[in-house]
Amino acid sequence: MSTDSPPEPDRPATSDGFVRGLSEAIGGPLGGHAARPRSGKFWTAARIVLALCCLTLALHWVQKSPCQTGDWQQNIQYTRFCYTDVLALYYAEGLSDGDVPYRDHPVEYPVVTGYFMGALGLPVHALGERFPDINQGQWFYNANAVVLCALAVATAAVILALRRRRPWDAAIFAVSPILFITATVNWDFLAIGLAAFGLLAWARRRPVAAGVLLGLGGAAKLWPLFVLGPLLVLALRSGRLRAWAYAVVGAVAAWVVANAPVFLLYRDSWNRFFELNTTRPIDWGTFWYIGRYVDGKWNSGAAGDRGPFQWLSDHIPTLNTLTYAIFLLCCVGIAALCLLAPRRPRLAQVAFLVVAAFLLFSKVWSQQYVLWLLPLIVLARPRWGAILAWTVAEFGYFTAFYAELLGAGGKSVVPEGTFVLASTLRLITVAVLCGLVIREIWRPELDVVRQSYADDPDGGVLDDAPDADWVGRLRAKFWPADAAGGTAGMEPVPESSATT
Template identity: 75%
Template sequence: MSAQPSPDRPDAPSDGPSVSTSTATSDGFVRGLSQLIGGPLGSHATRPEARPGRFWTASRIIMALTCLILALSWVQKSPCMSGDWQKNIQYTRFCYTDVLALYYAEGLSDGAVPYVNHQVEYPVVTGYFMGALGLPVHWYGVKHPDINQGSWFYNANALVLSLFAVITVGVILALRRRRPWDAAIFALSPIILVTATVNWDFLAIGLAAIGLLLWVRRQPLWAGVLLGLGGAAKLWPLFIIGPLFIIALRSGRLRSWLLATVGAVVAWAVVNFPVWYWQHEAWLRFFRLNSERPVDWGTFWYVGRYLDGKWSSTGGGPFQWLSDHVPTLNLVTYALFGLACFGLLVLGLLAPQPPRLAQLAFLVVAFFLIFSKVWSQQYVLWLLPLIVLARPKWGAILAWTVAEICYFAAFYAELIGAGDGGKSVIPEGTFVLASALRLITVGVLCGLVIREIWRPELDAVRQTYGGADPDAGLAEGPDEGWVQRLRWSLGFGRPPVAPVGLPPEPPVMAKV
């Protein structure tokens, strides 16, 4: 008989039926590509993790690849480091970064203390981070006027943000010990290459990733604290509290969710309080700016407004009207996101098995971006680690990545035109098409994740972990009875039927 693979053996995405406990654990896209080098790895092959003392394990290879991509990202941004952005070099070389631009725009180059001397447009943890790096650079630059302060500030930020990116990869590896190669989807992504240091998003991503790890390690209070700190850097980590509620509700472990929620609220309040109390107007600027901002480039509303102009003889329509009435648009976006969250709750309660935390977290953040009136280019980083944890299949993620890179190029072409007095570099329809493709591919990813929630036998991660959710933490456990009764009452599944009693068999007559 052939030897059976160990159930603890790390999964490889090219694994086939002969070496995996289930075909669902393999990735058909990767298996197909593996034919170029001889096909999938066989069940009797010697794997790196099986060699005692071997240095280059899967985790170390992925960490090294992450550092390589981040180094290449730094090189890719190098044409902009001097700050001498003549002839739209920041767009023609694709090296624009808010980090360098805002060093001057937010007054850091003049020694302004965020929120005290200048009203920063970001949540407080991001503002603290900017000041913690920017003020020492300015102080050193005053004493050494020959240095380029902007370049020093960018390099310091790039180093720390890269550290948070490495931490994020480490968390993915820790959460997927049986599937280490899933982290390669994140580590090798061109998205990181072009957007890693466009803004300070990796600060929130790293904090949220640590929060998820603490949840899995059954420390809900500290998990909430990290999610709250992440939410005080960028808003989206606070959305994960919703998915935590859904999985805790199904298992009846609401105490763990309550601890996480309290930790998040307290942490968010503590770091916000100094600015809220002593610099209240500066604290309000972030919220006012987001309330007053018009429809941003490439959003669902931007695409709709363009189609209004094409289809309406008067050049007006519902999207154009909403664009002209921003307060109403705000209410519409909140309402649509709220409806999407309610739909997610219904899906989470009616699914055959409790959805995995990563699946719900990806969906809630994706819904927010789809309906938001603002979708900055670097927001794509919010989705990348979540989709790797939710649905680590290379094919669909690569298609989405291509759409994001195409949008990235089209967006910079639009900015070049805007900087040249409205002179078109590409047709407006081309940019709208790139925007629509980005929306469509994110929508497709959402559909694929929803399908695997509704049909858990298709979920590669669940199959690798024997049907369990490796991210459930203290919410792991069977459904509460009312959840199954709710599903049965709505026609999802069938209640157990008591066996019908059979008449007793006649007594056997003993032979005389």
């Protein structure tokens, strides 16, 4: 980690233009002569953030309470925004009948998620057999909610651990309406929590542990394995490939060990996740769904004329290949950005770009996938204004999505064009966040995290590491006059030079 002398802890009312503007309603930022809180008091910034996270999750549980009994009459799960896969799949995946995941039923998720479902579902079923009066689905949901919410709090704690000089960054995560709406819609916090601890292990210079945690996260949902790509490019730029190799070995070993029992004993069930994702059609709200809608409107007057998106919706293997190819091209572009930028980007910045690129061009974007981006954007670009704008767009999409679900049941609520507009705004705001992160990679003096840290607090062995010699030669081919600016060290810029 960096050995530079620590500056004053960040205060958003001073450093963040959006928060500074809001603070004017209560008298403005804290003055230079104001009394400072005593260092020994209990309610530190970190404890306040964790308490806020607990409050948000408690409100989330209350918001989901109308659905907990499983009595989903008159589409209550949509009209009250309380739908959750956790409760629905307790019955759909056979857990309510005592089926063992993968052995008795081919679960549609990677194995760590399936193990977790069985670890909680089978005891609940056994308890229901002994006490027939209990509501098994409600018990199952609440047991899952306790663990998933604990992982959400742990994720907030990891953000705090990674940003000790910027504890209020974690508040963006802790009070997010995204967390409030989607925390227990599915089991995504299994992967998010494991990935967060993997990032913390990497920052603590424990690459093998980081790889193991990312590998286990990838065995719950595949996306944590994407973090290995940014680590590779950043390790190439800094010449720290040995640490990356240790992380990859740990990730592969953990993923193989987690998958081996199901792969060897129940191969068909293990294949279910991959078969489902291969054959799955275009999902609601995705880039491809929007394109298909536009195709339909554009070609509505031409008999037999079909646009490219409509054609792709009927040729899923071709669509799969195209989505993989676009994602690969995005990764190549991100890698080029990492190698040609004036300074080595921070790990969180690159990880956010990779995961966001995957979602932007994927044919499937379930509503809870937004949780993948939330901790990453907080670590990558902790600016309240842009994140709140994205959150508003996400909330608008959630509303339109549930209206669309009601419409699918035969009760039209909003025109199809309204849902497409909400989907488009959601994609645009994510793309804007990517653009802002790219801008700060290219102009590191605008990066607010580097106002508090000399280099990369998440970087581990990469933190403060100089560029490999070949990086300077590569940059010299593109920008000869600027090639000397690619060193790792740079003094924090004054707060006044940062934009909001």
